[in-house]
Amino acid sequence: MGRFTLGKIIAVTNQKGGVGKTTTAVNLSACVAAMDKRVLLVDIDPQGNATSGLGKTDAVEKTVYDVLIGEATAQEATVDTGFGPLSLIPTAIELAGAEIELVAVEDREKLLKQALEPIREQYDYIFIDCPPSLSLLTLNALTAADSVLIPIQCEYYALEGVGQLVNTIKLMRKRLNPELAVEGILLTMFDARTNLCAQVVQEVRNHFRDEAFATMIPRNVRLSEAPSYGLPIHLYDARCSGAKAYQELAQELLERNA
Numbered sequence: 001m002g003r004f005t006l007g008k009i010i011a012v013t014n015q016k017g018g019v020g021k022t023t024t025a026v027n028l029s030a031c032v033a034a035m036d037k038r039v040l041l042v043d044i045d046p047q048g049n050a051t052s053g054l055g056k057t058d059a060v061e062k063t064v065y066d067v068l069i070g071e072a073t074a075q076e077a078t079v080d081t082g083f084g085p086l087s088l089i090p091t092a093i094e095l096a097g098a099e100i101e102l103v104a105v106e107d108r109e110k111l112l113k114q115a116l117e118p119i120r121e122q123y124d125y126i127f128i129d130c131p132p133s134l135s136l137l138t139l140n141a142l143t144a145a146d147s148v149l150i151p152i153q154c155e156y157y158a159l160e161g162v163g164q165l166v167n168t169i170k171l172m173r174k175r176l177n178p179e180l181a182v183e184g185i186l187l188t189m190f191d192a193r194t195n196l197c198a199q200v201v202q203e204v205r206n207h208f209r210d211e212a213f214a215t216m217i218p219r220n221v222r223l224s225e226a227p228s229y230g231l232p233i234h235l236y237d238a239r240c241s242g243a244k245a246y247q248e249l250a251q252e253l254l255e256r257n258a
Contacts, residue, residue, distance in 0.1 A: 007040070007123035008257060009116065010183050011145035015168075016161040017132035019153045020188035022049040023223055024249075025129035027242075028149075030054075030232030031250035033086035037124040040078065042089045044112065044137050046096035050129040054081045055230020056090050063092040067115045068140070069101060074115045083232060087123075099136045108136065109176055113144035134168060142169070143176045147183035151217075152204065154190050154197040159207065184256070186249065188217040215249040218242065 012025040025041060033039040043050040044064055051057060060079060066072035067089065077089045102108045116126060127149075128141040142148065150165055152158045162185065172180050185208050191197050205212050217223075220242035226233045233243045 006120040007038075007126045008147070009120070009126045009128065009145045010147050010149050011128045011130055011138075011141040012149045012151065013128075013130035013138060013141065014150055014152060014161060014165060015132060015134050015138070016153075016157075019132075019161075020151045020186075020217060021132065022047075022053065022129050023227075024149070024151045024186060024188065024217070024246075025127050026050050026053040026227070027223075027233045027246040028249055028253070029125070029127045030081075030083055030086055031234055031246045032125055032253065033084045034234060034247075035250055035254060036085070037254070038085045038087075038122065040087045040089065040119070040123045040126045041081075042112070042116070042126060042128045042141075043091040044095070044141055045091060045129050045131040046093055046137075047131070048091045048093065049227065051088065051090040053227035053230065054083070054086075054088055054232070056081065056088055057230075060090045060092075063095070064089050064112075065092050065095040065098055068095075068098055068111050074119050078119070083235065095137070102136060109139045109143045112140035116144055139172075139176070142172045142180060145177070145180060147181040149183040149186060151186045151188045153188055154200045154216075156196065156200070158200050159203055162204075162208075182211050184213045184253075185211045186213050186215070186217065189219050190216040191219045213249060213252055215245060215252050217245045217249070220245075 029039050029041040062072040062077035078087050130138045130141045218241045222237045222240040223242035226236035
């Protein structure tokens with residue numbers, strides 16, 4: 001695990017929606033857990049797609065909302081997913097109002113970091129699925145994280161969004177988290193049949209030679225079907241191209257952190 005004797009915290013974020021952020025958070029964390037690593041996924045997106053994607057929408061007693069407002073510990077909010085050594089801190093729609101409630105709280109950007117600290121050593125990796133915006137919730141994730149994994153769609157405006165995010169990371173380093181690193185840039189929704197995809201891949205590889213993952217996530221219908229069954233892709237359809245890609249990505253991530 002390199003210098004991380006405690007669990008490494010990776011925020012999966014892009015302020016642009018529809019780039020495969022939650023798909024990546026769910027499937028990467030599940031594939032890393034399938035490789036015998038202890039993994040926690042924290043769903044800090046009020047939309048709750050990571051929570052429902054792991055089949056945990058009903059009857060969760062405590063959520064990340066309770067953790068942030070101080071009514072539960074991270075340990076109390078953690079649930080077993082039933083998918084090997086993968087645990088989840090689920091979210092709830094109340095989280096959407098948390099920003100207003102937390103406005104007067106001192107060090108409000110550090111609430112998640114403080115909450116995760118006591119349980120960090122129980123895991124090899126902690127992934128955080130962020131909202132598609134630069135909100136207080138995302139700032140909490142970036143303050144808590146050791147690194148940021150940025151999924152970007154193979155499309156025309158992809159690099160623009162990454163540029164904004166890289167600036168945000170620089171600001172975070174100055175003000176809240178000097179150690180924050182870029183874990184990697186992940187190209188998603190890749191379609192080998194289009195010239196545009198190939199151009200975007202080339203541009204990203206030119207701009208971010210060291211940060212870009214070799215693995216790319218293809219456009220794959222099975223990836224969009226799996227969440228409605230509450231299953232990670234490798235358990236929904238292990239032979240599809242999406243499952244193979246996320247298994248390769250998990251392997252690449254572990255090798256980078258070996």
